[in-house]
Amino acid sequence: MANIVIIGPGAVGLSVGAALIDAGHQVVFAARQAFAPLKVAKAGEMAPRRRATVVTAPEALTPPDWVLLCVKAHQVEGAKAWLDATVGPHTRVAILQNGVEHRERVTPVVPVGTVLVPVVVDIPAGRSAPGVAEWRGRAGLLTADTPEGQAFCGLFTGSFVTACPTPDYVSENWKKLCVNAPGGAILALTGQTMQVFHQPGIAEIARAILSECVAVGRAEGADLPDDLIEAQMARFMAAAPDDTNSMYDDRAAGRETEWDARNAVIARKGRAHGIPTPVSDLIVPLLAAQKVGVPA
Numbered sequence: 001m002a003n004i005v006i007i008g009p010g011a012v013g014l015s016v017g018a019a020l021i022d023a024g025h026q027v028v029f030a031a032r033q034a035f036a037p038l039k040v041a042k043a044g045e046m047a048p049r050r051r052a053t054v055v056t057a058p059e060a061l062t063p064p065d066w067v068l069l070c071v072k073a074h075q076v077e078g079a080k081a082w083l084d085a086t087v088g089p090h091t092r093v094a095i096l097q098n099g100v101e102h103r104e105r106v107t108p109v110v111p112v113g114t115v116l117v118p119v120v121v122d123i124p125a126g127r128s129a130p131g132v133a134e135w136r137g138r139a140g141l142l143t144a145d146t147p148e149g150q151a152f153c154g155l156f157t158g159s160f161v162t163a164c165p166t167p168d169y170v171s172e173n174w175k176k177l178c179v180n181a182p183g184g185a186i187l188a189l190t191g192q193t194m195q196v197f198h199q200p201g202i203a204e205i206a207r208a209i210l211s212e213c214v215a216v217g218r219a220e221g222a223d224l225p226d227d228l229i230e231a232q233m234a235r236f237m238a239a240a241p242d243d244t245n246s247m248y249d250d251r252a253a254g255r256e257t258e259w260d261a262r263n264a265v266i267a268r269k270g271r272a273h274g275i276p277t278p279v280s281d282l283i284v285p286l287l288a289a290q291k292v293g294v295p296a
């Protein structure tokens with residue numbers, strides 16, 4: 001049994017926390033707002049009873065074996081007080097976020113030498129109230145195939161989450177960005193669910209963002225097959241019309257979105273490699289200018 005603190009008990013944090021409780025670990029949710037009970041279920045199923053420990057002040061925490069950082073990419077600095085309280089010399093920090101810059105984001109806010117484990121998260125999930133989350137269909141996590149990655153994945157044995165080390169983490173990470181960069185931006189900008197992909201011109205925009213993501217990902221060392229773009233487009237076109245994603249959910253609630261980690265990153269890294277990214281250059285200022293605090 002491991003001692004685990006989850007920082008960011010949102011859609012992903014609650015889902016993985018529930019899985020870790022099922023796997024028999026001692027889990028503490030570091031939350032800005034107290035909640036009880038914990039209700040996490042697969043869509044359409046009843047949430048089993050789980051006992052959750054929730055701590056609402058960083059001072060009340062001590063360093064565990066593992067910290068799972070599950071805040072959004074732009075919320076990492078804001079969560080520093082929680083990291084300060086929980087990251088001790090033997091604590092490993094798993095970063096469960098979208099984007100490809102997990103290490104760059106977190107390294108400045110943890111002590112030098114902290115073991116970081118970037119994680120690709122494939123758990124479509126939503127939180128409807130504090131402590132209440134639903135995950136939809138898949139619950140997968142990927143890490144690099146390192147001793148720390150293997151140890152992290154081992155935590156989920158016996159739970160509903162499938163966590164696996166992969167020999168090519170860089171490629172898997174960029175493949176996930178190929179899902180997130182077009183899907184998140186298009187839903188956040190239009191305020192529409194996945195049916196918007198069938199409206200005139202939208203698939204072409206998605207294909208262009210995907211092509212930029214693939215070109216930049218390859219320059220960053222990802223092995224992305226030629227048929228990835230059309231395979232991903234086919235998945236977008238086949239999505240349930242009312243399906244959403246976390247950028248849509250944030251936009252709908254008037255929250256800041258992860259545009260920097262999911263879209264500006266393509267333009268930023270593209271520039272560094274001398275790769276033109278005209279569509280990302282166009283959509284990033286539009287995403288950045290979306291009004292926060294006003295539900296869309």
Ligand SMILES: NC(=O)C1=CN([C@@H]2O[C@H](COP(=O)(O)OP(=O)(O)OC[C@H]3O[C@@H](n4cnc5c(N)ncnc54)[C@H](OP(=O)(O)O)[C@@H]3O)[C@@H](O)[C@H]2O)C=CC1
Binds near residue numbers: 012258
């Ligand atoms: N949702 C999804 O379907 C998927 C999400 N992801 C990725 O996983 C990551 C997490 O996403 P998700 O779970 O959806 O995010 P949520 O917005 O649901 O949860 C974020 C959590 O972080 C907490 N938080 C925010 N700021 C702070 C702070 N300053 N101090 C402490 N806690 C803070 C929030 O607290 P509070 O409760 O107070 O608001 C909330 O509990 C993102 O990178 C996302 O892209 C990946 C795959 C699927």
Ligand SMILES: CC(C)(CO)C(=O)C(=O)O
Binds near residue numbers: 098124
């Ligand atoms: C697209 C999805 C649901 C895939 O897991 C996701 O990553 C997100 O909504 O942020």
